[in-house]
Amino acid sequence: MAKESILVPVDGSESAERAFDKAVRVGQRDGAHVDVLNVIDTRQFMGEMQDTLISGDTIYQMTQDSEEYLKSLKKWAHDNFNFDDVDYHIRYGSPKRIISYDFIKDHHNTLIVMGATGLNAVERMLMGSVTEYVNQHALADVLIVKTDMGNNPLKPTMKKN
Numbered sequence: 001m002a003k004e005s006i007l008v009p010v011d012g013s014e015s016a017e018r019a020f021d022k023a024v025r026v027g028q029r030d031g032a033h034v035d036v037l038n039v040i041d042t043r044q045f046m047g048e049m050q051d052t053l054i055s056g057d058t059i060y061q062m063t064q065d066s067e068e069y070l071k072s073l074k075k076w077a078h079d080n081f082n083f084d085d086v087d088y089h090i091r092y093g094s095p096k097r098i099i100s101y102d103f104i105k106d107h108h109n110t111l112i113v114m115g116a117t118g119l120n121a122v123e124r125m126l127m128g129s130v131t132e133y134v135n136q137h138a139l140a141d142v143l144i145v146k147t148d149m150g151n152n153p154l155k156p157t158m159k160k161n
Contacts, residue, residue: 004032007109007140009039009099009130012069015115019145023113024077026143027085034086035107036073038066039095066090096133104139113143 008023010016020036027034040062070088077083091098099112114131135142147153 004030004111005107005109006032006034007099007103007107007112008034008036009095009112009114009134010036010070010073011038011095013115015145017073017115018148019113019115020073020077021081021149022143022145024081024083024086025149026111026113028081028083032085032111034077034083035089035103035109036070036086037089037091037099037103038070039091039093039098040066041095042092063090095130096137099130100134100138109140111141111143112138113145116144116146 006023006027008016008020010020023034023036026032040059067088067090070090074086074088077086089103091103093102099114103109104112112134114134116131131144135144
């Protein structure tokens with residue numbers, strides 16, 4: 001039987017990072033592999049005629065920043081949980097589709113662990129919640145993290161954008 005594999009989509013939000021911690025704990029407990037994924041939403045860079053609105057240098061810098069962030073999460077898992085069965089991935093496109101279908105098809109994840117919210121309230125209103133979409137459409141089971149590591153309800157944070 002193949003090893004269980006957990007997908008954790010992250011976007012830099014506190015909610016996503018708590019989900020990462022929980023996924024690492026589950027991976028550690030169950031002997032599962034963890035794939036941590038950051039999706040760079042390229043739709044925000046496209047004009048009406050599908051011409052890119054930003055330079056290749058900007059996309060390159062975003063990719064570099066994403067890779068540094070994902071490396072820091074992998075190091076966090078090692079330093080705080082002594083867990084090293086983590087691979088990180090960067091994809092480009094629609095987060096909803098990539099998380100729900102494309103990545104799962106490629107990596108055969110059996111569980112998606114994600115935070116209850118990620119984007120700010122305005123983006124959620126305009127684009128719809130990625131978590132909501134994934135919960136309804138994913139090709140794998142979805143665990144939505146709403147508590148901290150002690151299973152206490154998360155307190156909403158007032159982040160300044």
